[in-house]
Amino acid sequence: MSQGTLFDKVWDLHTVGVLPSGQTQLFIGLHLIHEVTSPQAFAMLKERGLKVLYPQRTIATVDHIVPTEDQARPFADVLAEEMMQALEQSCKEHNITFHNIGSGNQGIVHVIAPEQGLTQPGMTIACGDSHTSTHGAFGAISFGIGTSQVRDVLASQTLALAKLKVRRVEVNGSLRSGVYAKDVILHIIRNLGVKGGVGYAYEFAGTTFEQMNMEERMTVCNMSIEGGARCGYVNPDQITFDYIQGKDFAPKAADWEQAVSWWTSLQSDPDAVYDDVVVFDAADIAPTVTWGITPGQGIAVNEVVPRPEALPESERVIASEAYKYMELEAGAPIQGTKVDVCFIGSCTNGRLSDLQEVAHFAKGKHVAKGVKAFVVPGSERVKQQAEAEGLDKIFQEAGFEWREAGCSMCLAMNPDKLQGNQLSASSSNRNFKGRQGSSSGRTLLMSPVMVAAAAVTGEVTDVRSLI
Ligand SMILES: CC(C)[C@H](C(=O)O)[C@@H](O)C(=O)O
Numbered sequence: 453m454s455q456g457t458l459f460d461k462v463w464d465l466h467t468v469g470v471l472p473s474g475q476t477q478l479f480i481g482l483h484l485i486h487e488v489t490s491p492q493a494f495a496m497l498k499e500r501g502l503k504v505l506y507p508q509r510t511i512a513t514v515d516h517i518v519p520t521e522d523q524a525r526p527f528a529d530v531l532a533e534e535m536m537q538a539l540e541q542s543c544k545e546h547n548i549t550f551h552n553i554g555s556g557n558q559g560i561v562h563v564i565a566p567e568q569g570l571t572q573p574g575m576t577i578a579c580g581d582s583h584t585s586t587h588g589a590f591g592a593i594s595f596g597i598g599t600s601q602v603r604d605v606l607a608s609q610t611l612a613l614a615k616l617k618v619r620r621v622e623v624n625g626s627l628r629s630g631v632y633a634k635d636v637i638l639h640i641i642r643n644l645g646v647k648g649g650v651g652y653a654y655e656f657a658g659t660t661f662e663q664m665n666m667e668e669r670m671t672v673c674n675m676s677i678e679g680g681a682r683c684g685y686v687n688p689d690q691i692t693f694d695y696i697q698g699k700d701f702a703p704k705a706a707d708w709e710q711a712v713s714w715w716t717s718l719q720s721d722p723d724a725v726y727d728d729v730v731v732f733d734a735a736d737i738a739p740t741v742t743w744g745i746t747p748g749q750g751i752a753v754n755e756v757v758p759r760p761e762a763l764p765e766s767e768r769v770i771a772s773e774a775y776k777y778m779e780l781e782a783g784a785p786i787q788g789t790k791v792d793v794c795f796i797g798s799c800t801n802g803r804l805s806d807l808q809e810v811a812h813f814a815k816g817k818h819v820a821k822g823v824k825a826f827v828v829p830g831s832e833r834v835k836q837q838a839e840a841e842g843l844d845k846i847f848q849e850a851g852f853e854w855r856e857a858g859c860s861m862c863l864a865m866n867p868d869k870l871q872g873n874q875l876s877a878s879s880s881n882r883n884f885k886g887r888q889g890s891s892s893g894r895t896l897l898m899s900p901v902m903v904a905a906a907a908v909t910g911e912v913t914d915v916r917s918l919i
């Protein structure tokens with residue numbers, strides 16, 4: 453059993469009691485909600501005549517269904533309009549802060565909370581969304597929950613949970629040129645498997661993460677869940693504190709010093725005990741691309757689509773399903789695969805630094821003929837900051853479309869959808885069958901700069917040959 457890790461400390465500090473089931477009743481400091489998983493939870497509250505216990509601890513935004521072009525109300529999509537109205541109504545009824553479109557604060561739930569300083573070290577954070585693991589980048593214990601648990605948090609500000617084990621995932625060394633945080637997490641999942649983290653919280657440690665900025669750490673923690681770990685975190689350090697300082701909800705004046713010393717005390721102890729430790733070398737990580745239908749089916753961009761015999765027995769069934777669905781041949785290089793659509797955005801890679809990297813790369817280049825490439829900022833603030841820096845102009849001159857903030861083609865619950873079996877190079881986090889809006893649409897996950905490289909060449913390209 454783990455001991456002395458940040459996870460243990462934060463867990464213990466938020467434990468209300470032990471339930472007869474043996475589960476912990478855990479206090480949830482911050483509850484984030486969006487339009488997809490909250491309506492039923494509010495309906496369940498109503499059925500039981502319950503109120504929201506601490507409305508000030510719940511923050512709402514709208515992200516999944518948001519159109520990124522025409523945002524006029526009512527939305528053209530009737531279902532989207534209904535979800536929007538349901539959320540507006542529930543927030544009003546229960547006095548919950550709602551960051552609506554046009555407020556300047558709307559965006560993907562996992563982008564807006566960190567940028568407003570709501571996400572802080574040592575907190576427990578829950579949201580009816582699997583990528584809530586993102587907030588662990590700050591040294592928070594943060595995880596996705598289901599709709600009935602959203603109800604529980606609304607009604608009691610607590611959850612009944614079994615404690616997770618802790619695996620230290622250590623990566624050491626500097627990343628090579630053309631290799632980004634996204635490649636690190638794709639590499640980890642490729643090696644540990646999409647189910648490898650089930651039952652674990654991942655503590656990302658080692659010099660590679662120590663050198664990362666907060667947005668890079670968020671990219672890594674975001675995809676913990678794709679490796680099966682409901683929660684992933686990085687111990688808070690000076691980089692974390694510098695990022696938070698001055699943000700809207702950051703502690704101010706005398707509270708700041710106190711907060712920093714408290715946050716520091718939560719770091720995993722040097723002699724902490726882990727349930728498991730795995731170690732990777734950053735020098736082994738290349739620009740990584742998925743070729744299949746799970747985020748674990750990744751290869752270095754200069755490798756070939758794995759032959760069945762190169763895979764462990766347990767992976768062959770899903771691999772054969774993947775070759776068929778992806779229309780890719782085992783043993784063929786992934787490089788040179790033609791792409792139809794290039795999507796830059798999502799809660800994995802839709803933050804300002806992602807857009808800065810892409811703009812830096814795309815400046816003076818042009819999207820290849822026949823390729824549709826578009827950039828969707830993760831939030832209204834990201835959009836506004838990017839425009840203040842002129843990034844929108846760089847994108848547009850390079851032939852990328854520049855859109856309004858939202859989840860967009862990460863999940864395609866809005867009008868941004870693949871058509872037929874189009875192949876997409878995507879900076880998002882899931883390549884499941886049909887994920888991007890067409891039941892035969894195909895997704896290759898990669899870093900945002902690799903997506904931009906695919907956009908300008910029209911095919912999967914090793915970005916290292918272009919920088
Ligand atoms: C809609 C929501 C419940 C879902 C999630 O939980 O992650 C979505 O955000 C996703 O990325 O698939």
Ligand code: SF4
Binds near residue numbers: 516881
């Ligand atoms: S951007 Fe994608 S992964 Fe993130 S919350 Fe939206 S749909 Fe889910």
